[in-house]
Amino acid sequence: xxKDGLANxxxxxxxxxxxxxxxxxxxxxxxxxxxLSKADEGREYLKKxxxxxxxxxxxxxxxxxxxxxxxxxxxNEAIEAGKQAYREKVEPNIxxxxx
Numbered sequence: 409x410x411k412d413g414l415a416n417x418x419x420x421x422x423x424x425x426x427x428x429x430x431x432x433x434x435x436x437x438x439x440x441x442x443x444l445s446k447a448d449e450g451r452e453y454l455k456k457x458x459x460x461x462x463x464x465x466x467x468x469x470x471x472x473x474x475x476x477x478x479x480x481x482x483x484n485e486a487i488e489a490g491k492q493a494y495r496e497k498v499e500p501n502i503x504x505x506x507x
Contacts, residue, residue, distance in 0.1 A: 421450055 425443060434442065 417450075417453075421446075 425446065428442070429439060
């Protein structure tokens with residue numbers, strides 16, 4: 409959920425509570441209980457969304473680590489291949505030196 413979605417959620421929640429209080433055919437205590445209940449529902453919804461976002465973020469971090477590891481391995485292989493190609497090109501041209 410992005411910032412705008414969260415802002416819209418709270419705006420809708422506030423408008424709903426305000427309109428509900430104006431037109432509520434319930435007593436003050438019943439209305440307070442209803443508001444507390446709705447607030448708890450909103451809190452649970454936010455916890456669920458936060459958990460979902462956290463899981464998604466953790467998955468992205470893990471995928472990023474895997475990708476970096478693979479790229480590091482590819483780079484090391486390329487460096488080793490370059491060193492080997494250099495050795496093959498240069499070493500045959502080096503005259504034998506007495507030991």
